[in-house]
C-alpha cells in the first residue's frame with residue numbers, strides 16, 4: 316500500500332469515556348481484516364512521562380519492551396493487538412516541550428521566536444507521523460488525551476487540523492467519542508452536549524467524520540437521525556457504544572455497528588477479508604463460561620483505585636480464560652493487615668499476589684502476609700516489590716536476621732538483603748532513571764520457573780531501582796529460597812522460589828505487562844492453575 320492512513324480519536328463532553336478501548340477495538344478490527352495497525356496516545360499533561368506520577372493520579376504506569384514508561388492505554392493496545400508498542404506510541408506535552416526547548420538551546424531555530432504555532436504544533440505533527448513514516452504500518456490511530464475544549468489540548472487539536480489539511484481527503488479522519496447522557500427525570504437520552512462538543516471541534520477547524528456515542532441505553536433510529544443531521548455526519552457514521560460487561564466485548568460491538576466499514580470507506584481503503592476474530596471469540600467464550608472459580612487476594616497499597624493494577628487484573632482475565640476459571644480478585648490493603656485479616660480473610664483465599672510498589676507505606680503488612688502464606692502453604696506470586704518483600708520476610712523469619720530490610724525503606728539497615736543496584740547509586744534525577752524495559756533472564760533447569768516457561772532464556776520487562784543483594788544469596792539459598800532466574804550478564808536475581816512450598820514464586824520483573832489475549836502470560840496461567848489445585852485440595856480435605 317502507498318501511504319499510511321491516519322485516524323484521530325478525540326473525546327467530547329466528559330473524560331473517562333474509554334477512548335483507549337474504542338481505539339484498541341477499532342485497531343483490532345482493522346488488524347483482523349489484514350491491515351497493519353498501531354495506536355498512539357498523546358497526553359496533554361506537562362510531565363515528560365507518567366513514570367513520576369503517583370498511581371492515584373493516573374493509574375498504572377505501563378512499561379514497554381524499549382523501557383518507555385507510558386500511559387496505561389498502551390497496555391490495552393498491546394493486550395488487544397498482541398503487538399509491541401514503544402516510546403513512539405506515547406507522547407506528552409512535557410516531552411514535546413522538552414524536545415522543542417532542547418532544539419532551541421542547540422540553536423536550531425536560527426534566531427526565530429519559538430512559539431506554540433508553528434514550533435510546538437510542528438513537533439506534535441512530527442511525533443504523529445513518526446510511526447507512519449517507519450513504513451511498518453498501513454494505519455496509525457492517534458488518540459488525543461483529554462476532552463475537546465480543554466486549554467491544554469488546543470495545540471494537539473491545531474496540529475490535527477493542519478495534518479488533516481496536509482494529508483488531504485481520504486488519508487486522515489477524525490472519530491469523535493462522545494457521551495449521550497440519559498436524564499432519568501425526563502426518561503430521555505440527550506444529544507445536546509454532543510452537538511455542543513462537535514461545534515467546539517468545528518470552531519477549531521475540525522469536522523468529525525464519525526461519532527462514537529457512549530450510552531447506557533440503545534440509541535433509537537430517530538436519535539441517530541438527529542445526531543447525524545445536527546452533528547454533520549453521515550447516518551452510518553453514528554456509532555453506538557453501549558456499556559459492555561467486559562472491555563473484550565467492544566470489538567464485536569463495534570463490528571456490529573459497522574465502525575470498521577465506515578472507517579475504511581472514509582479512508583478509501585478496501586474491505587479486504589471479513590475480520591478474522593476466531594481466536595478472539597474463543598477467548599471470550601472461555602472467559603464468559605468458566606467451569607470453576609477462584610478467589611485471589613491482591614495485596615497492595617493502591618487498592619482503592621483499580622486502575623493502579625490494571626495490567627495485573629487483565630493478566631488474571633487472560634489466565635482465567637486459559638484455565639476456564641473465573642478469577643475473582645479480592646483487594647487487600649497492605650496498610651491494614653491485622654491478625655484478624657490474616658485469619659478471616661487471607662486464610663480463606665485460594666492464592667495471594669503481593670503487588671509492586673514504592674516506598675515504605677504498607678510494607679510491614681506485606682511482609683506479615685507473606686510469612687502467613689509461606690507457613691500455611693497458600694499459593695503466592697510476588698511481583699517486584701512483592702518479590703523483594705518475600706526475600707526480606709525469609710531473611711527475618713527463617714534466617715533470623717531480624718533487622719533485614721531493603722535500603723529503600725531503611726538506608727541504615729544492618730542487613731540490606733535488598734539494596735540499591737550499583738548502576739543506580741549515582742543517579743539523582745527521578746524521571747526515567749530506573750532499570751526499565753526488557754532484560755534477559757536465564758532460567759535454571761529443574762526449577763518451577765523452568766517448568767512454567769518451558770524455556771531457559773526468557774525476556775521480561777522491568778521497573779525498579781533495588782535488587783536482591785548478592786552478598787546474602789548463598790545463605791538464603793541454603794535455607795531454601797532458591798534464585799532460579801538470573802540475568803545472564805550481571806547475575807542479578809530475577810526469580811526466587813521456595814523449595815518446600817507447593818507454589819511460591821517471586822519475580823523482580825513485571826510479567827503482567829506482557830500478558831495479552833492471544834498470549835496469556837505463562838506465570839499467571841500457572842498461578843491460577845495452582846490456586847485452583849489448592850482450592851480443590853482444600854475442599855477434598857474438608858470432605859474427607
Ligand code: GLN
Pocket residue numbers: 670671672673674698699700701723778779780781782
Ligand atoms: N520500589 C522497588 C524498587 O524500586 C520495587 C519497584 C516495583 O515494585 N516496581 O526496586
